[in-house]
Amino acid sequence: MNQSTVPAAPIRGGAAPAEAAAGKRRRYPSVIPGFGLTLGYTVMYLSLVVLIPLSATFLKASHLHWSELVAIFTDRQVLLAFRLSFLASAEGALINGVFGLLAAWVLVRYEFPGRGLLDSMVDLPFALPTAVAGISLCAVYSSTGWIGSRLETIGIHVAYTPLGITLALTFIGLPFVVRTVQPVLEDLDKEVEEAATSLGANRWQIFSKVILPALRPSLFTGISLAFARSLGEYGSVIFISGNMPMKTEIVPLIIVSKLEQYDYAGATAIACAMLILSFALLLAINLLQRWSSHRAKTR
Amino acid sequence: MSLISKTKNAAAQSPRAFRPAVLAMAAALSATLPGLANAAKLLNVSYDPTRELYEDYNKVFAAHWKSAGGEDVSVSQSHGGSGKQARSVIDGLDADVVTLALAYDIDAIAEKSQLLPKNWQTLLPNNSTPYTSTIVFLVRKGNPKGIKDWDDLVKPGVAVITPNPKTSGGARWNYLAAWGYALEKSGKDSAKAREFVAKLYKNVPVLDAGARGATTTFVQRGIGDVAIAWENEALLAVKKMGKDKVELVTPSVSILAEPPVAVVERVAAKHGTSKAAKAYLEYLYSDEGQDVVARNFYRPQDAKTAAKYAAQFPKLKLFTIQDEFGGWAKAQKTHFADGGVFDQIFKESK
Numbered sequence: 001m002n003q004s005t006v007p008a009a010p011i012r013g014g015a016a017p018a019e020a021a022a023g024k025r026r027r028y029p030s031v032i033p034g035f036g037l038t039l040g041y042t043v044m045y046l047s048l049v050v051l052i053p054l055s056a057t058f059l060k061a062s063h064l065h066w067s068e069l070v071a072i073f074t075d076r077q078v079l080l081a082f083r084l085s086f087l088a089s090a091e092g093a094l095i096n097g098v099f100g101l102l103a104a105w106v107l108v109r110y111e112f113p114g115r116g117l118l119d120s121m122v123d124l125p126f127a128l129p130t131a132v133a134g135i136s137l138c139a140v141y142s143s144t145g146w147i148g149s150r151l152e153t154i155g156i157h158v159a160y161t162p163l164g165i166t167l168a169l170t171f172i173g174l175p176f177v178v179r180t181v182q183p184v185l186e187d188l189d190k191e192v193e194e195a196a197t198s199l200g201a202n203r204w205q206i207f208s209k210v211i212l213p214a215l216r217p218s219l220f221t222g223i224s225l226a227f228a229r230s231l232g233e234y235g236s237v238i239f240i241s242g243n244m245p246m247k248t249e250i251v252p253l254i255i256v257s258k259l260e261q262y263d264y265a266g267a268t269a270i271a272c273a274m275l276i277l278s279f280a281l282l283l284a285i286n287l288l289q290r291w292s293s294h295r296a297k298t299r
Numbered sequence: 300m301s302l303i304s305k306t307k308n309a310a311a312q313s314p315r316a317f318r319p320a321v322l323a324m325a326a327a328l329s330a331t332l333p334g335l336a337n338a339a340k341l342l343n344v345s346y347d348p349t350r351e352l353y354e355d356y357n358k359v360f361a362a363h364w365k366s367a368g369g370e371d372v373s374v375s376q377s378h379g380g381s382g383k384q385a386r387s388v389i390d391g392l393d394a395d396v397v398t399l400a401l402a403y404d405i406d407a408i409a410e411k412s413q414l415l416p417k418n419w420q421t422l423l424p425n426n427s428t429p430y431t432s433t434i435v436f437l438v439r440k441g442n443p444k445g446i447k448d449w450d451d452l453v454k455p456g457v458a459v460i461t462p463n464p465k466t467s468g469g470a471r472w473n474y475l476a477a478w479g480y481a482l483e484k485s486g487k488d489s490a491k492a493r494e495f496v497a498k499l500y501k502n503v504p505v506l507d508a509g510a511r512g513a514t515t516t517f518v519q520r521g522i523g524d525v526a527i528a529w530e531n532e533a534l535l536a537v538k539k540m541g542k543d544k545v546e547l548v549t550p551s552v553s554i555l556a557e558p559p560v561a562v563v564e565r566v567a568a569k570h571g572t573s574k575a576a577k578a579y580l581e582y583l584y585s586d587e588g589q590d591v592v593a594r595n596f597y598r599p600q601d602a603k604t605a606a607k608y609a610a611q612f613p614k615l616k617l618f619t620i621q622d623e624f625g626g627w628a629k630a631q632k633t634h635f636a637d638g639g640v641f642d643q644i645f646k647e648s649k
Contacts (some may be wrong), residue, residue, distance in 0.1 A: 057501065075637075075638075076441075076646065077642065077646070079646075082588065135515075138520065139519070139520065140521065142520045142521075143520075143521075143522070144520055144521040145520075151403050154415060159520075160504060160505050161524075232327040238507075238508045238512075239507075239512065242465070242504065242505040243504055243505070243506040243507065243508055244505070245465075245506075245646075246645055246646070253466065253508070256466055256508070257463070257465035257466050258637070259382070259383075259386065260382040260466055261465075261631070261635070261636055261637065262382075262386070262407050262411065264638070266637070268486075299514075
C-alpha cells in the first residue's frame with residue numbers, strides 16, 4: 001500500500017503543512033521526537049530540488065500569450081509527438097508490467113545458479129548512460145544488426161520506427177517494475193498459498209485470486225513509475241527513433257528543437273503540458289489503484 | 300620548531316607538529332611553482348567536430364604565448380552541439396572564447412546575454428572566421444550508386460543520411476548547401492529550389508539529432524548510400540575508418556561553411572584574461588595557426604597554407620550564406636524556425 005502512493009507524494013507533502021497550520025487544536029502529530037526538524041528539512045529539500053525548478057519552468061512558460069500557446073498546442077507536429085510519446089511510454093510500461101512481474105517471480109521463487117548475477121543485471125538500465133543504451137539497441141536492432149537483420153526478413157522493422165521507440169522505453173523502464181514487485185513478493189507468506197491449495201484451489205486460482213491481488217498495488221506502482229520515467233526519456237530514444245517529423249518525433253525532441261531556436265518560452269510551455277498531463281495520468285492511475293484495492297477489501 | 304617545543308604535553312606533540320609541517324610544505328611547493336599559480340586559464344567553448352583541432356592548437360598556442368611573453372597559459376575545452384554550447388554560455392558557463400559552428404549561435408549570445416558586443420563579427424579578420432569548411436558527400440567504398448553531384452541525391456532509390464536541421468547546426472549547413480545548389484542551377488528560382496530540397500528529404504530515412512550521430516548511422520550502422528557531411532568530418536571519417544570503407548565525393552557546387560570565433564569580452568575581463576583570449580584567437584590566423592587548422596582538415600584562410608595543402612582540399616565553386624540567403628538570421632527564420640520551410644516540406648509530404 002505504501003509504495004502505491006509514491007507518485008502522489010508531492011501533493012501530500014505540499015498539503016501537510018497547510019493542514020497543520022489550519023488545525024484548530026495544537027497537538028504533536030507523533031510521539032517520536034524530531035518531527036519539526038525532519039519535516040523542515042524535507043520541505044527544504046523538496047523545494048530546492050523539485051518545487052523551485054518546476055515553478056521556474058511554469059514561470060518561463062507564462063511569458064507566452066494565450067494565442068501563442070494555442071498555436072503551439074494545435075500544431076499537428078506537436079500533437080503527433082505527444083501521441084507518440086504517451087503511446088510508446090504506455091506500451092513500454094505495460095510490456096514491463098508483464099515481463100517485469102515474470103522476472104520478479106523467477107528471481108524470488110526459484111533457486112538456480114547465476115540468480116545473483118541475473119538479479120544485478122536487472123539494474124543495468126539504471127546504471128547505463130542512456131545514450132549508450134540507445135546506441136547499443138540501435139546497433140543490435142538496425143537492419144544490419146544481428147537481431148534486426150533477422151527480424152527484417154519477416155518484415156519487422158525495429159530501428160527508426162515507433163517500435164524502436166517502444167523498445168528503448170521498455171529497456172529504460174524494466175527495473176522499476178521488477179524492483180517494486182520483488183520485495184512484496186518476497187514478503188508474501190507461503191502459508192496463504194498452502195492454505196489455498198488445501199482448500200482445493202488450482203494453480204491458476206491461486207495465482208489470480210491470492211498472489212495477484214497481493215501484488216497489484218506494487219505492480220501498479222512499478223508500471224506507473226516506468227511510464228513516468230519513459231515520458232521524459234531523451235538520450236536513448238533519439239538514437240533509435242530516426243527523428244522523422246510527424247512520424248518518429250518524441251516530445252522531448254520537440255523541446256530540444258525549440259531550445260535550438262532559443263525559444264525558451266515555447267520549450268517550457270511544452271514541458272509544462274507534459275508535466276500536467278503526466279501528473280494527471282499518474283494521479284488517475286493512483287486513484288484507480290486505491291479504489292480497486294478498497295473495493296477488493298470490502299467485497 | 301620553537302612553537303612545538305613550547306607545548307607542554309609531549310604525547311600530543313607529534314600530531315600537532317604535523318600540521319605546521321604540512322602548511323610549510325604546501326607554502327614551499329607553491330613558491331617553487333609560481334608559473335602554475337599565475338598561469339592564465341582560458342576556457343574555449345566549442346562545438347563537436349573541433350575537438351581534435353583545438354587539442355592540437357592549444358599546445359601550439361601555449362608554446363607561442365610562453366615564448367612571446369613568458370607567461371604560461373592553459374586552455375580548457377568544452378565541446379557539444381553548437382546551439383547547446385551557446386545556451387550554456389548564455390546561462391552562465393564562464394567561456395573566455397567561443398568557437399562555434401554558426402554565427403547565429405554567437406549572435407544569440409550577444410543578443411541574450413550582452414557578454415560581447417553585437418558587432419563581434421567585425422572584430423577579427425575574415426568575418427571572425429579563421430578557418431572554413433564546406434559540405435561534401437561520404438559514399439560507400441567504390442561508390443556503387445555512382446554519386447557525383449547533388450542531382451544524384453534526389454534520384455529514386457538513393458538513401459541519403461543527414462541530421463535533423465532543427466536540432467543540429469551542421470545539418471543546417473547541409474540543407475542550405477542543397478538549397479543553394481538548386482538555386483544556382485535553376486537561375487535563382489526559389490520554387491525550384493524548394494522542390495529539389497523536398498525531393499532530397501524524401502530520400503532521407505533517418506534524421507539523427509547530431510552530426511556525429513549521422514556519421515555513425517552511415518558508417519557503423521551501414522544505413523544509406525550517401526551521407527552529407529562537413530568536409531573536415533568526412534576527411535576525419537575516411538582517415539579513421541580507412542579508405543576501404545568509405546570514400547569522399549566533392550560536389551561541383553557547395554556552401555562555404557564559416558564557423559566563427561569570438562572573445563566573450565565581459566567574461567574575459569572578469570577573469571583578467573582579455574589579452575590572452577584575444578591573442579588565442581588572433582594566433583589562429585598566423586602561419587603556424589593556419590597550419591594546425593589545415594592539418595585538422597579545416598580549410599585555411601591564408602593563401603600560402605592553402606597552397607601547401609591543396610591536394611587535401613579539391614577546388615569547387617563555393618557560395619556564402621550571405622550571398623544566397625542574406626545571412627544566418629534570415630536563413631534561420633525562413634527555413635528552420637517553427638513553421639518554416641523545413642517544417643512545411645514535411646507537413647506537405649504527409
